[in-house]
Amino acid sequence: MRRLRHRVPWPAWVPLGLVTALAGTALVVPAPAAAAATGAVLDPAHSSVSWQSPVYTKGTVGDPKDCPAPGTDPDNKVCDRFDLSVSVPAGYWDDNPEGGVPLAVKWEHPTDDFDLYVYDDHGTQVASSAGTADPEATVIPRASGTYHVVVVPYDVHDNSFTGTAYLPATEDAGDLTSFSGGAGGYTIHAGQLTARADFLTGGQLRLQADPSGSLSDPAGTEIVREEPAAERHTSSFDAGAYYGIRAPGAVLRVYKKPLRFGLYKADNRTRIWQEDRPLRWSTGGMRQSLDRGANEQFFGGGEQNGSFSHRGQTMYVSNSFDWDEGGYNNSQPFYLSSAGYGVFRNTFAPGVYTFGAPVTTGQQERRLDAYYFLGDAKQVIGKYTKLVGKPFMPPVYGLEPGDSDCYLHNANRGERHTLDALKVADGYTKNQMPLGWMLVNDGYGCGYEDLQQTAQGLNDHHAQLGLWTQDGIDKLADQVKAGQRVAKLDVAWVGNGYKFALDACDAAKKGIEDNSDARGFVWLPVSWAGAQRCGVLWSGDQQLSWDYIRWQIPTYAGATMSGIAYDTGDVGSIYRHDAKMYARDLQWKAFLPAIMTMDGWATDLTTKKPADQQPWLDGEPYTSINRKYLQLKERLLPYMYTLSADAAKSGVGAVRPLWLEYPDDPGTLGANAKYEFLSGPDFLVAPVYQDSDTRDGIYLPKGTWTDYWTGRTYHGPTTVDGYHAPLDTLPLFVREGAIVPMWPKGTTSWQTRDRHELDWDLYPSAHGTSHYTLYEDDGVTRDFAKGAAAAQRVSLHRDAHGTTVSVGASKGAYRGKVAARTYRFTVHGGSAPARVLVNGRQLPRSAWSFDPAIHVTTITTASLPLDRGFGLRLVDKQ
Numbered sequence: 040m041r042r043l044r045h046r047v048p049w050p051a052w053v054p055l056g057l058v059t060a061l062a063g064t065a066l067v068v069p070a071p072a073a074a075a076a077t078g079a080v081l082d083p084a085h086s087s088v089s090w091q092s093p094v095y096t097k098g099t100v101g102d103p104k105d106c107p108a109p110g111t112d113p114d115n116k117v118c119d120r121f122d123l124s125v126s127v128p129a130g131y132w133d134d135n136p137e138g139g140v141p142l143a144v145k146w147e148h149p150t151d152d153f154d155l156y157v158y159d160d161h162g163t164q165v166a167s168s169a170g171t172a173d174p175e176a177t178v179i180p181r182a183s184g185t186y187h188v189v190v191v192p193y194d195v196h197d198n199s200f201t202g203t204a205y206l207p208a209t210e211d212a213g214d215l216t217s218f219s220g221g222a223g224g225y226t227i228h229a230g231q232l233t234a235r236a237d238f239l240t241g242g243q244l245r246l247q248a249d250p251s252g253s254l255s256d257p258a259g260t261e262i263v264r265e266e267p268a269a270e271r272h273t274s275s276f277d278a279g280a281y282y283g284i285r286a287p288g289a290v291l292r293v294y295k296k297p298l299r300f301g302l303y304k305a306d307n308r309t310r311i312w313q314e315d316r317p318l319r320w321s322t323g324g325m326r327q328s329l330d331r332g333a334n335e336q337f338f339g340g341g342e343q344n345g346s347f348s349h350r351g352q353t354m355y356v357s358n359s360f361d362w363d364e365g366g367y368n369n370s371q372p373f374y375l376s377s378a379g380y381g382v383f384r385n386t387f388a389p390g391v392y393t394f395g396a397p398v399t400t401g402q403q404e405r406r407l408d409a410y411y412f413l414g415d416a417k418q419v420i421g422k423y424t425k426l427v428g429k430p431f432m433p434p435v436y437g438l439e440p441g442d443s444d445c446y447l448h449n450a451n452r453g454e455r456h457t458l459d460a461l462k463v464a465d466g467y468t469k470n471q472m473p474l475g476w477m478l479v480n481d482g483y484g485c486g487y488e489d490l491q492q493t494a495q496g497l498n499d500h501h502a503q504l505g506l507w508t509q510d511g512i513d514k515l516a517d518q519v520k521a522g523q524r525v526a527k528l529d530v531a532w533v534g535n536g537y538k539f540a541l542d543a544c545d546a547a548k549k550g551i552e553d554n555s556d557a558r559g560f561v562w563l564p565v566s567w568a569g570a571q572r573c574g575v576l577w578s579g580d581q582q583l584s585w586d587y588i589r590w591q592i593p594t595y596a597g598a599t600m601s602g603i604a605y606d607t608g609d610v611g612s613i614y615r616h617d618a619k620m621y622a623r624d625l626q627w628k629a630f631l632p633a634i635m636t637m638d639g640w641a642t643d644l645t646t647k648k649p650a651d652q653q654p655w656l657d658g659e660p661y662t663s664i665n666r667k668y669l670q671l672k673e674r675l676l677p678y679m680y681t682l683s684a685d686a687a688k689s690g691v692g693a694v695r696p697l698w699l700e701y702p703d704d705p706g707t708l709g710a711n712a713k714y715e716f717l718s719g720p721d722f723l724v725a726p727v728y729q730d731s732d733t734r735d736g737i738y739l740p741k742g743t744w745t746d747y748w749t750g751r752t753y754h755g756p757t758t759v760d761g762y763h764a765p766l767d768t769l770p771l772f773v774r775e776g777a778i779v780p781m782w783p784k785g786t787t788s789w790q791t792r793d794r795h796e797l798d799w800d801l802y803p804s805a806h807g808t809s810h811y812t813l814y815e816d817d818g819v820t821r822d823f824a825k826g827a828a829a830a831q832r833v834s835l836h837r838d839a840h841g842t843t844v845s846v847g848a849s850k851g852a853y854r855g856k857v858a859a860r861t862y863r864f865t866v867h868g869g870s871a872p873a874r875v876l877v878n879g880r881q882l883p884r885s886a887w888s889f890d891p892a893i894h895v896t897t898i899t900t901a902s903l904p905l906d907r908g909f910g911l912r913l914v915d916k917q
Contacts, residue, residue, distance in 0.1 A: 078122030136324030326401030341371030347597025358536025362579030424690030428572025439475025494522020604692030
């Protein structure tokens with residue numbers, strides 16, 4: 040399983056502002072008395088402190104609640120204790136880049152593990168670091184008063200540690216002392232601060248600054264694989280108060296007294312961003328402060344649980360195992376502004392971004408290394424992902440449902456064998472439910488056996504073998520040769536986050552691709568900028584509740600704003616099960632590209648008994664409802680697969696906040712729009728996240744929207760209240776002009792689909808012509824990267840006399856492509872046509888029908904060759 044080896048109560052790095060949220064934390068261990076621990080004072084006269092622990096011959100306890108009372112452990116033989124008194128002037132932490140006292144413990148032998156916890160004088164936990172990194176490090180936010188540090192020797196062998204803490208002092212950039220450069224690169228000095236501005240091709244700017252006097256690049260090529268070329272068509276000028284650097288599309292102002300930066304459009308009047316104060320650095324951090332526009336909006340930060348827009352909010356970017364609302368375990372040091380820019384911090388350091396007035400952003404390192412991208416939101420996402428890695432192209436089975444459990448030596452379900460997974464796969468087949476892949480082990484004592492036979496058995500069910508790699512990326516070669524095609528990383532490989540997680544993701548994808556012709560398909564719960572190039576991210580081990588369903592909706596839509604094309608959560612969560620909530624959760628997640636059920640760990644909320652979570656186990660009506668949405672997901676795979684191909688080029692994933700498609704509509708930032716999303720540009724999904732058969736507050740942007748189930752149309756912008764949504768109904772609307780490719784009804788696998796039929800679901804617009812280009816390839820190999828793919832363009836036009844559909848030839852070749860296929864068109868709206876024509880020839884009445892209840896005309900063609908286009912015409916009655 041992917042559980043932590045022990046519970047981490049709070050993120051390893053607790054940033055500025057989180058102390059309020061921590062205030063309600065219950066006391067875990069008694070606050071040690073002053074006499075029971077050594078201690079020190081941090082104040083303006085004493086800026087740092089260090090202490091040495093005893094030598095621990097072995098691990099003592101695994102959790103601070105197991106530490107003995109201070110009086111019974113006077114020599115810190117079980118748990119080390121250290122009292123830290125912080126005395127600073129009022130306002131000391133205002134605009135301090137580090138926001139609190141950095142605290143770390145570094146052990147003598149780095150293979151061992153000490154865990155760090157901090158409590159205030161009331162016994163409330165305010166910070167912790169309990170991963171596997173060396174050193175363990177955290178920040179005591181806005182520290183003032185006495186704190187009690189408790190260090191647990193978790194897994195040690197004749198080891199000790201050195202603890203350190205310091206009071207970060209701040210300094211601001213002074214006046215400009217020199218400015219020089221040309222051909223895209225400019226060097227700036229302000230006293231001891233050295234800065235450099237490099238304009239790069241494609242509307243990008245890299246700005247670096249370091250008070251050490253020299254510029255460094257600790258991230259190297261780990262995130263940014265290749266530096267973009269310099270934009271050499273630049274020039275500089277002296278405007279008196281500032282130097283200007285003019286590049287295509289932008290002007291960078293370098294103010295002289297004091298040194299500040301501002302980026303403007305080519306007219307040098309329209310502000311993109313402007314520093315309101317100089318860069319400020321501290322002992323171990325640096326921040327940038329910007330004016331905030333009157334209506335400026337902010338997005339990004341990777342996966343931010345429970346939100347997609349951040350104006351007026353503080354956004355945290357760091358390694359975290361807080362998997363609930365407010366967590367940020369898949370965060371990224373990137374944000375996007377509606378002012379027409381985005382910025383990526385090229386770093387592995389934690390950061391905090393406050394989008395107030397002013398906007399303050401910074402990382403826990405004493406340098407600035409920022410890439411700025413210019414353009415609208417989609418352009419910025421594209422440029423950012425071009426820099427750190429475009430979203431990977433998944434295999435088609437990766438877009439089918441996945442199933443996960445531990446079979447061999449399962450402590451929760453009793454002794455089983457790996458081949459027992461095939462019985463579960465058989466259940467999917469018997470219940471006519473799609474299954475693309477299965478994880479059949481974990482790294483926590485489960486293991487596996489009969490790997491090759493298991494892989495073959497799953498293939499017989501049209502599914503692929505997946506394995507957790509909690510302890511075995513180095514074993515991938517043999518596992519892949521035995522049939523593994525999916526890798527799930529766990530804490531041992533990604534738990535330390537940052538570079539550690541990114542390296543593991545890259546290595547796992549490469550391990551699959553180096554030992555097969557398959558595309559790497561990797562899942563991971565902790566990541567960093569660039570992970571979109573190699574893996575599916577998911578929001579961790581969560582408990583099921585209606586609230587859990589609610590906050591996941593903006594989470595996955597918001598991740599798209601950082602170029603994360605595949606972000607998801609377990610269907611029905613991992614630890615708890617309820618049939619109704621499971622069905623509600625599954626139906627909206629069917630419109631996410633990647634989903635997975637986690638079995639073997641849940642307890643039923645009603646019976647309190649163990650409950651597996653395969654989608655047929657709850658019986659009727661739940662089995663039929665779950666089948667309905669899983670089969671709909673399967674039918675929509677041509678649509679979703681095309682979106683994946685688009686994401687691999689554009690960086691923009693399928694799951695989108697409404698604002699991304701309708702940025703000029705303020706309603707897309709309202710409270711109603713927060714809990715709905717677009718699946719591609721065409722489907723608006725408004726999940727039911729309460730125990731109710733009515734959904735209120737469904738916001739529909741401008742245009743005509745058709746209810747997917749009833750055919751009723753709505754004209755936006757409007758808010759729909761009282762929408763009737765019984766358990767089998769997901770509120771689902773389709774945009775006018777939509778052209779949606781689908782596989783035939785009843786399809787349960789990409790392998791068994793009827794390749795000689797393709798369906799098109801059409802929603803003609805009353806005005807104008809809409810277009811769609813279908814992408815197809817073999818679905819599994821990497822031949823697509825060599826051009827083995829096909830595209831078929833379809834146009835849809837409505838006029839005063841009828842509807843015209845133009846289907847182009849399928850251009851391109853790939854393994855398995857058929858020469859001809861029939862087409863089934865469902866055309867929404869209007870009344871029954873007088874006649875239907877294909878290439879000018881009238882179809883017999885038996886070839887089409889009209890359903891007056893939902894106003895849909897259904898047309899089936901003969902088999903038509905793919906190397907030639909054709910036209911379909913529905914002629915209205917006069």
